[in-house]
Amino acid sequence: MATVNIIVGSVYGNAESVAESVQTFLSSEGIEAEVFTDADVSDITDASGVLVITSTTGQGDIPPNLEMTFDELRTQFPLLGQKPFAVAALGDSSYGESFCGAGKQWQELLTELQGNPVAAMLEVDAMETLEPENDVIEWLKGFASKLA
Ligand SMILES: Cc1cc2nc3c(=O)[nH]c(=O)nc-3n(C[C@H](O)[C@H](O)[C@H](O)COP(=O)(O)O)c2cc1C
Numbered sequence: 001m002a003t004v005n006i007i008v009g010s011v012y013g014n015a016e017s018v019a020e021s022v023q024t025f026l027s028s029e030g031i032e033a034e035v036f037t038d039a040d041v042s043d044i045t046d047a048s049g050v051l052v053i054t055s056t057t058g059q060g061d062i063p064p065n066l067e068m069t070f071d072e073l074r075t076q077f078p079l080l081g082q083k084p085f086a087v088a089a090l091g092d093s094s095y096g097e098s099f100c101g102a103g104k105q106w107q108e109l110l111t112e113l114q115g116n117p118v119a120a121m122l123e124v125d126a127m128e129t130l131e132p133e134n135d136v137i138e139w140l141k142g143f144a145s146k147l148a
Pocket of ligand 1: 061090091
């Protein structure tokens with residue numbers, strides 16, 4: 001059965017908690033999904049579809065739990081053959097230029113690897129919402145079936 005792999009980048013647990021809500025939502029839609037907080041490159045290359053949910057740390061940086069995976073993916077450069085993907089970026093617009101920087105890096109790399117972006121990247125601003133999972137699920141409703 002097709003499985004959506006949810007690849008999580010999180011420092012304080014917000015993105016991880018969003019990923020768990022998203023998994024529950026997808027399951028209610030009949031779409032199997034697995035959450036990875038310590039993803040390997042193969043968790044991306046072997047998936048039917050990939051959903052990256054990542055916060056941004058430092059100044060536009062990828063959270064440490066996802067940094068090595070990103071670097072390995074960029075080095076190995078496995079082409080994704082139009083594998084469907086989408087990126088939900090959690091950030092805080094008070095960081096200015098580096099707002100959602102980690103999500104942007106993922107969106108760019110998965111596009112370069114010839115994945116198929118089934119939706120425009122979602123930016124969730126901590127200045128505007130206290131319930132990021134609602135924004136992410138609302139966004140997903142438009143295209144969830146295209147990820148599986
Ligand atoms: C030390 C630190 C640095 C951050 N840097 C950025 C940043 O550069 N850009 C951004 O959009 N958000 C930044 N944020 C905001 C986080 O991405 C945001 O609060 C997010 O919801 C945290 O999710 P997490 O708990 O999954 O890590 C930063 C937060 C902290 C605490």
